[in-house]
Amino acid sequence: MSLYNAATLNNRYKEKLDSYKYVIELKNIAVYQKFNNQHLKNKSNERNICEAVILFLSHLQEETDPIYRDNGCKYLFYWLYTHVISNQHIIENTLKIYKELYNTYNQNHGRSDVLTNYINDMNEHTSDKLV
Template sequence: MTDVFEKNYNVADSYKAYKEQLDSYASSSDKLLIPGCNDFSNQHINGSRYDAPTVCAIGLKFLIHLKEKYDHLYEEDGCEYLYHWLYDSALGRKKSFENTLDLYKELNKIFNNDNDGNNVFDKYINKMNKYRCDKIPKIIHLYEEFNKFENEGKSQGAEKKCISTCVELFNSYVNECQEAYDYDFCNKLKIFGEQYNFFIQRVRKCEGEEYLLPPVEKLDAVNIIIIPFSLMFLTSFILPLLYKFTAFGTWLRRLIGKNENILKYINEEANHSLNTYETVNEDSKIRNYNIAYNTS
């Protein structure tokens, strides 16, 4: 295992930390006093588990937590996790993606204007779309299952387990990401797979390829763009050389010359036929001359 695997392994801890932070804010008996939230209201929160000021305070408290970490990877994943919390917990899965994102943007605006947000999370929130957000629960679910699997072996005397429910979930998601050519989703799965395999080999000490998650063939967005243009460039560069300096050029010139002779013969025959036709019919003054010409 490389140092990259060990670094990526900490992402599992990040997802755990997100949940712990949000749960602690939601269950706190002390009122969260966050500037801009006391009078906050939003039409989509009506009938949800929390009132609007509480949703605002929890959301902004979490954004403040992310900002204090000074880690862009932790921030980006955390912003996606907060979207999931708003949709799943705050709105009870009763509102649409558009409604949830509208609420999110309102909270981010208060964060920027009243809590020194400095627009640090705009770049993450603005690139959210329905397709991307539909994948967030699947990644979170994988890490939740992994955390359960990890905790199963911590009790004293617990039997060592080398197989978890993550395997079936992971394989189904990999098929989904590859069929949709979803680079971002595939990349997140790749990171999870490396973390999972690190845990299986280094922590659980399970030996055997059958316990490991298969590699994700990450879609290379750069190659998808470059390869077709490279082929076009090579084709336009090589064909003139082949034409000028190889037997292929001789054959092609002979073929073109043969076709030119055929075309020349056909044109001569057509002109001859036309002249004959005009001579024979010169005195007849037939009005449908053009029709006859086009038909021939």
């Protein structure tokens, strides 16, 4: 994939996530009441972050292009680290948030074998290269 294509995809992912983050009417309210992560607790928009991630994962699962899905999973991690926790926590904490949100998605929206392999492969070494 060329740098231009990667930049274009990243812009699409960011627009998607940002639009989901600012949704006024939360659709998955029961999901957020169960979700609990110490690193998001002090965020005033914790529910909106959860909503954005859940909707974005649903969007990725519907995609048929594996490159788009894989890069979307990578971008989601980057977005959580840079836009949500604002580089204030170590990468391992972002990885925990990332996997907890994905597990919450799976528990409430059916298991996604399409995304599971990529997300399970994410670790401190691979995630460190993304930020």
